[in-house]
Amino acid sequence: MQEITYDVRIRSIEKRKNAQGAVISYRLSWNVDGEVWKETFKTAAQADAFRAELMTAARRGEPFSVSTGRPTSWQREVEQPEPMRWYAFTLRYVEAKWPYASPNHRRGIAEALTDATEALLTDAHPFPREALRAALRWSYSNRVRDTTEPPPEFVNIVRWLESHTTPLAALTEHGSGAVLTRHVLARISQTKQGKPAAANTSNRKRMVLNNAMEYAQEIGELSSNPLKAVKWAKQRTLTTVDPRVVINISQARRFLKAVENHSERGRRMKAFFGCMYFAALRPEEVVDLRQEHLVSLPADGWGEMRLTNAEPRSGSRWTNSGKVRERRELKHRAVGEIRRVPIHPELSNMLIEHLKEFGAGPGGRIFIGPRGGLMTDRAYLKVFHAARAAAFTPSEAESPLMEVPYALRHAAVSTWLNAGVPAPQVAEWAGHSVDVLLRVYAKCIYGQQSEAMRRIFDATH
Incomplete structure (x- = not known):
């Protein structure tokens, strides 16, 4: 037997709008025995007609079905819902x-x-x-x-x-x-x-x-x-950085000089790429870098930056704002968490010269385009590939060496590890966990095999 009730309250019609403020539908809500029921219509007339029918039934004192939310007089059979496709x-x-x-x-x-x-x-x-x-x-x-x-x-x-x-x-x-x-x-x-x-x-x-x-x-x-x-073999993935992509300091300086010599746009990008090589910043972190993040920028010696956000490029389709980039918390960090990164003396001088020549952009941005807009992927990739070709020898250019800008970050982390900086400290500066750091950069740590073999030799003689 169908459970019925006379406890019915019908609400007003709600206009539903899209992000631009245009009305796209009309929704009616009503309560039947405390449970909320909703129905959406494309036009106001359809919503008004349906509300009027519910109001008429309620004023007549007709019972409503608890299971359907409609007046029992409508004698609508409760159909089995179609399976969800x-x-x-x-x-x-x-x-x-x-x-x-x-x-x-x-x-x-x-x-x-x-x-x-x-x-x-x-x-x-x-x-x-x-x-x-x-x-x-x-x-x-x-x-x-x-x-x-x-x-x-x-x-x-x-x-x-x-x-x-x-x-x-x-x-x-x-x-x-x-x-x-x-x-x-x-x-x-x-x-x-x-x-x-x-x-x-x-x-x-x-x-x-x-x-x-x-x-x-x-x-x-x-x-x-x-x-x-289903037994389905998971494909093996490459989780370590290929040592062949990692540049040394000499190659890095050649590259940064080629960036500077490329054009005025290139001069704007020398410190941009320098942040990736000397501070291991991700591209989206450099894009968001602002004056307030440079807490110490001495002309001589080490400085410090404190990162708070990043602006990864996702595409306008996927952001809440409809813009290509959307500012958010640092990767692998909670909202509001910061990351301290040392500023190498060479990078400190690059940033000082950059701010002296170009100044800061809107919101204190360090790196902006010539017209004051964001530093776009298309712009810096064009300069990157041109400078790479100009700086490297033919054999270097044909190799996997620094094929993408992200390889500059790999080079920075590898340099820190090979310099003997403890892994927990490197992980903190780079924004990694220690476990991920050692797994990803395991093949980029040089100079320890000979020492390990010497110790084994001494222990067996």
């Missing part, structure tokens, strides 16, 4: 993760779910593949951030996806579920072209899927994690 589940998962994930993690989630969704379509889609993937990226980014309707070019694709992906529960069906799961794992282990993906990439995507499956268990949509029912 994969696409609908991914939307719910992304909504749950979005507020707490960093922009780069949001992008990683979207990449993993986009690939997995391609593997869980129930029919061959009638759309160009890139259009389908673009619609999925919109579903896992702008849709969550802006709560807007799909752009016109995605409307038909999104509607098609709503009914053409595998039911989530199919992943745990005996026998066939394992086949589906393997199909998904195979897809995320490949590039769009069907070639094997990098081990780090496929393992990162598998971590996202594993978390999604655990979330499905959490909300009661799955009874078990289908990934745990």
Whole structure:
């Protein structure tokens, strides 16, 4: 027998707006026996009509069903809910993760779910593949951030996806579920072209899927994690820095001189790259460096900087602000935590000369573009590669030596370790844990093998 109640309270209609302030829908809420029910409509007229029907039933003294939230006179049969399909589940998962994930993690989630969704379509889609993937990226980014309707070019694709992906529960069906799961794992282990993906990439995507499956268990949509029912060998990843990419001090000085000689833009970037080599800063930490962080900058001797934030480049689609970069806490650090880093005398002189010639930008930024904007990846990468080619010999240029700017940070950490600085101190300056530091830079520590072999020889004679 259906449980009924006369305790009904109907609220006013709420306008829902997107980030730009435009009304995108109308939501009505009402209470039935203390439980809140909600219904969303595209137009105000639809919302008004539905509210009027509820009000009429309540004024007549009609009982309301506790299980449906509607008047019993409507005689609406309580239908068994359709099984949640994969696409609908991914939307719910992304909504749950979005507020707490960093922009780069949001992008990683979207990449993993986009690939997995391609593997869980129930029919061959009638759309160009890139259009389908673009619609999925919109579903896992702008849709969550802006709560807007799909752009016109995605409307038909999104509607098609709503009914053409595998039911989530199919992943745990005996026998066939394992086949589906393997199909998904195979897809995320490949590039769009069907070639094997990098081990780090496929393992990162598998971590996202594993978390999604655990979330499905959490909300009661799955009874078990289908990934745990499949034996799938985890790809080996390269976790140590290749010593061949690490430059020495002579090569570093040649490179920085070539940066300075490149152009006026290059002169603006000499200290920028110097911060990576002499202070082991990550690129996103240099971009955010401000005058207030330089607590000591002597003309002679060591100085000190205290880092508070970083501005990683994630892409406008993944940030809350819609900008390419978004300021946030330091990597592996809590909000508000600082990191002290010594300023090498050479770097101190570079920074003094930089501020004397170019001054600080808005907000006290040390490094800005010629027009006062942020130092962009495109700008510093162009100078980096040109200076590398000018500074290195042909054999050095053809080798893996400092192929990317991040290798300057690797060189700094390696230099500290090889100079005999205790690992805990290096880890603190570089923003690593000691365990990660020793694992990542194990192959870059020179000069200790001979001493170790000498000790073994002495002990056995």
